[in-house]
Amino acid sequence: MTVRAAVAGASGYAGGELLRLLLAHPEVEIGALTGNSNAGQRLGALQPHLLPLAGRVLAETTPEVLAGHDVVFLALPHGQSAAVAEQLGPDVLVVDMGADFRLRDAADWERFYGSPHAGTWPYGLPELPGARAELAGSKRIAVPGCYPTAATLALLPAYSAGLAEADAVIVAASGTSGAGKAPKPHLLGSEVMGSMSPYGVGGGHRHTPEMIQNLGGVAGEPVTVSFTPTLAPMPRGILATCSAKARPGVTGDSLRAAYEKAYAEEPFVHLLPEGQWPATASVHGSNAVQVQVALDEAAGRIIAISAIDNLTKGTAGGAVQSMNLALGLDESTGLSTIGVAP
Amino acid sequence: MTVRAAVAGASGYAGGELLRLLLAHPEVEIGALTGNSNAGQRLGALQPHLLPLAGRVLAETTPEVLAGHDVVFLALPHGQSAAVAEQLGPDVLVVDMGADFRLRDAADWERFYGSPHAGTWPYGLPELPGARAELAGSKRIAVPGCYPTAATLALLPAYSAGLAEADAVIVAASGTSGAGKAPKPHLLGSEVMGSMSPYGVGGGHRHTPEMIQNLGGVAGEPVTVSFTPTLAPMPRGILATCSAKARPGVTGDSLRAAYEKAYAEEPFVHLLPEGQWPATASVHGSNAVQVQVALDEAAGRIIAISAIDNLTKGTAGGAVQSMNLALGLDESTGLSTIGVAP
């Protein structure tokens, strides 16, 4: 099988990472590449690390340009995907790497994003119960947010096994590429190097309802989430430090057993051996997720920590993984669990 | 007043930062400088940023070398301070920048440090209730740990005003200088740049009982603390993201009022204006503490965040601040609230 893929929004970090992965995908042929403000520019000037595509020129994002592809990836700013997707036929696989179709609750969407809800698409986190079945053959995929990917995979086994109380506390550190390529003063290298700082504190970050949706679905009951994102002085990577009160009777052994069971067959989620902890450098450029868990008996809390690459498993790798499922390919096709370190 | 100060352990990061501050202190004359493995070496080779002291040579840490000073700072590995302190007379002000005399509970000490408890000295966190009175005129000072300084100052107003439940969750990111200057593979630049990673997860970090001691003292009841430290790719700085369940009836206004009241007169703790959040770069090289707080109503939690320089307010600046109080000097003498940024 060779599928022809277009990428709308090829000049940003998500689009660039997607192209890096698609170049290594044996079943994909890269078709149209579009940008908006960057239309007409050589990709070599915008994404100088993608040498095989250096001579490609970005087109405008129009229905005509996107026509004739088997898969269209949308790496657009929030709120722009619906209009583009509408113009693509029902037989085209549309993979939205933005937020537009992630949430099931329209009220949540409107409260956090301040615009009308566009709808809900199958959610591209294959590790969630039932997700693989839903993604198989689907023509529409909503790729999860980077923080929800990290936090959900850290806490999923604890909630699915009923070991944790329904009040999660999540503090995550992200590399700066998560904030995108649009130049803003607080994202300058001079500002971020040597500095850790929080943002969206107190429940306001847009990934919060997505975490609540995922963890509540796994737990089978409403879960509250206190989520604090922080900006770390590195280009890539998310380290999610997650915790919840342990239910009575939970032991270190029962906790570990739940994690081992949950992830024994997962191709990308790697429960580390006891005593070893995740590090974002280990998954740099990889679709792998490193997970570790501990029970703090004195504090009565489960501490679960995950490391992902925000651009790979957290965005473009997750997109390819779900695309593979939708197309009936092996889920791991074209994806690697090998990081680029040090 | 001119006090003559010796520094035992002048070749490490804590000792170097202390010397940087003492060089700018108008009432201090720098006396003996000692090292152990580095005795005999020029300070210019070990601390090349301290040009005015470049020609000084490190002596061995002996009672004779440390004799004849008004103040002796101990920047020694844990467990070595007691033996040195015993040899110094009761009239000498001894400031221990290690952990040996911080904890009041001998059982806690033995559990976390695995050695007999050496005793308890007045605790050098002037912002704690009653601390200034205890430090005034004292001849012994235990300088707090860097993480406990950051976490305590983040949560102190919430606990002293009775607004928070007694179960704190603290996730802190520290620059690598907190791990010291002894070369270890995981601290190599190649390993830490571009990487976030946790350590001491699950209640095992030695600063945990110190946080419990501080916060419990403020709250007037036992407090549990879930503490997760992480290593961040920067040389200095701690960002402590702290939270606790809000007591019933707490509002954003009552929370802010408690913080404003607690820190209105503090010379080094700066409650940021609403909407602005701490950043470690802003306190780089400064003794200031940036604090901000928010109420997450959906999750029912108070989120309090502080930024300090782990080597300044977190170690050497805290030591000088307490020294000033012990000597009857103005608490701010020789200390700055100006960071070196960007």
Add this chain to the structure above:
Amino acid sequence: MTVRAAVAGASGYAGGELLRLLLAHPEVEIGALTGNSNAGQRLGALQPHLLPLAGRVLAETTPEVLAGHDVVFLALPHGQSAAVAEQLGPDVLVVDMGADFRLRDAADWERFYGSPHAGTWPYGLPELPGARAELAGSKRIAVPGCYPTAATLALLPAYSAGLAEADAVIVAASGTSGAGKAPKPHLLGSEVMGSMSPYGVGGGHRHTPEMIQNLGGVAGEPVTVSFTPTLAPMPRGILATCSAKARPGVTGDSLRAAYEKAYAEEPFVHLLPEGQWPATASVHGSNAVQVQVALDEAAGRIIAISAIDNLTKGTAGGAVQSMNLALGLDESTGLSTIGVAP
């Protein structure tokens, strides 16, 4: 003496660093602070590391606002200083931290800056022969560029002693703050972390004619300069690796002797002991210059390397040093040779 100083352009990196230094200057009282696009904003939001000035509000840069000061510092974009300076009386000390008045050759100015030459002011590099006499009592000072400061001080002794041929090759690495605070895509943290890249290659960088002017003046003959600046993944610091062919008969000893003699009495330039090399971290936040030199006998070249903080000695510290001379103060007043490391 207390001098009242205004800072035009207080929101950028140069202005912020200047304020950091002026806050520690015993003879300066900080007066008006102005910005352009940022007028009306609190300094605490723009320069959060300057806590003592957090409540100050930026004014517009007008003659009325700048009136009534003894010293006015101009930290403005190139080409804007002349218009402001004209409106200030001849008795006001005007210190221009921009490029407008550095070059003596109007043709050079026009070729590199593309606008009419505004004139030439006394050049604020006190270490140059004759500079201290020219600066004493002057009412106008042109602060040197950061790269010319580093390169000139690296090679000055070699040229003043006639040891080097007149063809210098200079490769310098600068921290990103040298590129300013205006947000541009290539200065994003995501782009600069983990990356070294050159710019202005082939003789086009505007600091080239300034280096030629300085080194030619010292050498007493025309000097060609091949200058390549590179952007390094750090916020501050310049490492200038400079070389020139050694004249016949030059030995390692004669070279070292020339450097020792040239810098024996300099308060800020520190020739390192043999075997120790400069590092930008050692001068972080300091007005010191670390210099080292070697003779490569096989290649027949003198290699001279300097490290400065581009914002301190390279900009704001150099400005204060020259201001001190102009005002008749001790040259070192308010300036430190102590770096903030690690």
Add this chain to the structure above:
Amino acid sequence: MTVRAAVAGASGYAGGELLRLLLAHPEVEIGALTGNSNAGQRLGALQPHLLPLAGRVLAETTPEVLAGHDVVFLALPHGQSAAVAEQLGPDVLVVDMGADFRLRDAADWERFYGSPHAGTWPYGLPELPGARAELAGSKRIAVPGCYPTAATLALLPAYSAGLAEADAVIVAASGTSGAGKAPKPHLLGSEVMGSMSPYGVGGGHRHTPEMIQNLGGVAGEPVTVSFTPTLAPMPRGILATCSAKARPGVTGDSLRAAYEKAYAEEPFVHLLPEGQWPATASVHGSNAVQVQVALDEAAGRIIAISAIDNLTKGTAGGAVQSMNLALGLDESTGLSTIGVAP
């Protein structure tokens, strides 16, 4: 074809990068992995980014362990390769990633390395004239040093076209992985982050004679090289800023034409379009080399700049590229020109 490859020295940075590449090589099966001090440890603890090999255990480096492989890679400290290579039969392809067999001049070896010369093997820089023919079918390969790879490829077209005088000046910035994984104080993250510093200044770096050998071979006459390496605050990458006096009559056009001609057919060396300059981030994890060149007419110098990943093209990727040639595979097999950025 499937070749079975052993790696001696699998715990270091070169060995780790080699394994990353071999895992993606379609014709290689990874056999024995050895270490010395790390023998007996799981690779997952030493190289946590190589998930597919996490369960492998390092063996001791003995002839028995290395027997039965088609290819043996030696990633050993300098001076250890000869003893191991002697024990491997003449039919085994031995690829030495250390320095032992790079130099043709025994006196150079002894002067720079201080030990007897072990011999000279075919030099694994396929881009050098005649190298591909020499490597084809060879059973011994000496992988070039990282700096010589970068510098040689920057200047090769200038020298092979006779455009440059025989006195090269090379200043290169390297990421810290080039210094290896052995923990030393000056390589700590606390020391290297935020700092640029030179080392091996004045002609003493061991890669100098290798550059002289390469460039002299291309130029057809003796070339002097002034080489200054600097340590940059990044884990990977080399930016080599190289220059030489332009021969009379050289123009910008003739220079560019020489570079275009030299690299038109090279699979890994990419001459950037005019106006675009190399950046190490663009080749992170890639075997590509970015090159750009300019003529500084005022200074009369050719400035040629290259960026490589020191661990990929500079070490392990170069090793695989030469292995491919030796085995008769397509030179690019298993190697990528796609960087991992940002």
